[in-house]
Amino acid sequence: MKSLLLAACAAVALMSSAQAAENYKFALIPKGMDNPYFDLSRDGCMEEAKTLGVTCIYKGPATHEPATEVQIMQDFISQGVDGIAISVADADSVIGVIKQARDANIPVITFDADADQSVRQAYVGTDNKEMGRELGRQLIKAHPQPSTFATQSGGPAASNLNDRLAGLYEVLKGAGWTEVKGSPAFCNDDSALAAQQLSDFATANPDIGAIIPIGGWALFAPKAYRNYVDANMDKVKAGKFPLVMPDTLPVELETLRDGYAQVLVGQRPHEMGQKAMQMLLALKKGEKVPVSNVVGLDVVTKDNVGNFLK
CATH class of the missing domain: 3.40.50.2300 (Response regulator)
Structure with missing residues (x-):
């Protein structure tokens, strides 16, 4: 009976953990929604979010506009998302808003384009x-x-x-x-x-x-x-x-x-979107992630x- 009770408790704990993960909402912010390059990061984010049982919210400026990117990130902070990954259009402009997110206990990483003078916790992207x-x-x-x-x-x-x-x-x-x-x-x-x-x-x-x-x-x-x-x-x-x-x-x-x-x-922008979700989930759980996460390059010829x- 005791072993059955322990097994039931473990199952409940696993279910609670899964349910918590399913409730996590992570934002992926591109430099511009009109840039097809970021569509691949969006697809990687969505696919990996489904695998992990979390939600990927993909939203950025309609076109390349650093001030709008900052405003979108502020909106996500106000909404209380569980983590943010941002491709930085202007490294200086995001220093303050990244600090706002961190002060609100929201994990922040950069993908594709970094802001290494900010308090972001990690970068994933190209060397x-x-x-x-x-x-x-x-x-x-x-x-x-x-x-x-x-x-x-x-x-x-x-x-x-x-x-x-x-x-x-x-x-x-x-x-x-x-x-x-x-x-x-x-x-x-x-x-x-x-x-x-x-x-x-x-x-x-x-x-x-x-x-x-x-x-x-x-x-x-x-x-x-x-x-x-x-x-x-x-x-x-x-x-x-x-x-x-x-x-x-x-x-x-x-x-x-x-x-x-x-x-x-x-x-490899698709891989960046995938890794962004993995890293934000790890940070949300209190785990450490490497500060620099470099994905490779492909050389294509005829x-x-x-x-x-x-």
Whole structure:
């Protein structure tokens, strides 16, 4: 009888624990809801939340807007969510609101883009400086002779993008490449503007050796991007204008498959969304998590793009 009673108590405890987990609500805040890159983080978050028995709430600014991102995080604090993961658009702007959340005993981590001077408890995402380096390495592999280049970023206050720029410059400038006037351009995650900026660089610098953005924004405007490549296709086919681009979303993989890119250096946003839920649940339970949680990179060429498209 005593053993049966103990078993029943254990079952009740397990049920109570499961019910508590099911009630946890964790927020995932992207830089912009209009950026398809973050759709993969959303999917990873939703899938992992279902596995863990928690709720993933995905909400961010309609478009890249740091002030709106801060307001959304304040709203989540007021709602009393059980944890927040945020991709930081402006590292300085979130320091205060992250402290507000921590003061309210809400676990906070960053994903994709960090704010390491804040009191966030952990980061999960890419080693962005290494991503910049890899973009540079792949460009040199495709174009061994040093030349001129231009690059493009999203927003000037995003620490992850600034780290990528630093890695790219380390490799390219170290190998004798020269950056043209007006670079980097900032598109504020606007795909149409990003594609236009690439075209503008090519027009202003007809002998440029490469235009290598550190984010895949232009490829999310496929018609405009392909028009840009078509205008420079003779140089591409002659090996004088390599197309090394970031990220491996389906539209980008299709771009490479169709000959409008030669190399993609991709992040793993789906995995970031999954790990964000795992980490927030652990923190909510009072467990410790590593401060830095780096996910890997994928290099895709025509030789393996079919595997990624599957």
